Amino acid sequence: MTVQRGWFKSSKSGPNCDNCVEINADAPDVVGVRDSKDKAGPMLAFAPLDFAAFVDAARRGELASV
Template identity: 50%
Template sequence: MDPRELTTVDVDLTAAQWTKSSYSGDNGGQCVEVARNIPGIVAVRDSKNPDGPALVFSPDEWKAFLGGAKGGEFDLS
């Protein structure tokens, strides 16, 4: 399978406890929310569309993403 392909899965996120960064404030900005309380997955959604789709990652995938973000891997400049 090509690692760039997306896979659609049905995951029950009704028990998800969503959190967002304390840096995001309450001003209606562009934020993501993360749920890490469901075993085996990390879910990410748009805070402005809580009933919309969520991206679901394995904990290892999420850790790799955070490491890349902190390390500047995704910087545009």
């Protein structure tokens, strides 16, 4: 499955951020995540509920930074 439209970065990334991740949730059964520097490169695919749990944990500060 190729998901090419609808990619976006967080509004907190800033307009000139080329070193971010992009998200695409256009498909109902998958959330795509890719490196903004390598748009033709690999994409990670997550189930929507799993991705939502990840985002919620990040917002709560439950993820360790490396």
